[in-house]
Amino acid sequence: MEKEAFIKELKIILIRTVFLNIAVYLISSVFVGFTLSVAAGLLIGTSGMLLNLFLLNRSLYDIVKRGGNKNSTKMVIWYIIRMSVVSLLTVIAMLWCTECMIAAVIPYFYPKLVYGEKTLLRKEEKAE
Numbered sequence: 410m411e412k413e414a415f416i417k418e419l420k421i422i423l424i425r426t427v428f429l430n431i432a433v434y435l436i437s438s439v440f441v442g443f444t445l446s447v448a449a450g451l452l453i454g455t456s457g458m459l460l461n462l463f464l465l466n467r468s469l470y471d472i473v474k475r476g477g478n479k480n481s482t483k484m485v486i487w488y489i490i491r492m493s494v495v496s497l498l499t500v501i502a503m504l505w506c507t508e509c510m511i512a513a514v515i516p517y518f519y520p521k522l523v524y525g526e527k528t529l530l531r532k533e534e535k536a537e
Contacts, residue, residue, distance in 0.1 A: 411466075411470060415466050419459070419462065419463075421523065422459075422462070422519065422520055422523050423459070425519070425522075425523045425526075426455055426458070426516065426519050426523075429516075429519055429522065430451045430455060430516070433451060433512070433515055434447060434448060434451060437508070437512065441508050444508060446505060446506045446508045446509040446512070447508050447509065447512045448512075449502075449505065449509055449512075450502050450505070450508065450509035450510065450511065450512025450513040450515075451512045451513070451515070451516060453498055453501065453502050453509070453513045454498070454502070454512060454513035454514060454515055454516035454517060455516045455519075456498070457494065457495055457498040457499075457513070457516070457517065458516040458517050458519060458520065460494055461491055461494060461495060461517070462520065464487065464490060464491045464494065465487075465491060467487075468483070468484070468487030468488075468490075468491070471483060471487070472484060472487075495517065498513065499513060499514060502514075
């Protein structure tokens, strides 16, 4: 059941990510023009964000499934793995150019925007 719920959430984030990437690209075109580096940065950042969400889901599933006293060690290991992936992708974008690096960092904030939007615009359920 957890896998289906994760896939559903990932689809929601992915659909909104496409629109947010288009908006960021169009806004950035005002400042730096239509460049390949911004588009590549958004692509690198989006893939990193999705990979980060996948690793976060796996780590949570692994920690909850195993239980026991070694949860803190597992959490730290998964955190180091996730941050290593984020750092590696940011360094790759940084080696390309500054615009690419900035554009690569922006998609990591998309889940916060999507979940914040869902919370703010959620219809209140009526109690029966």
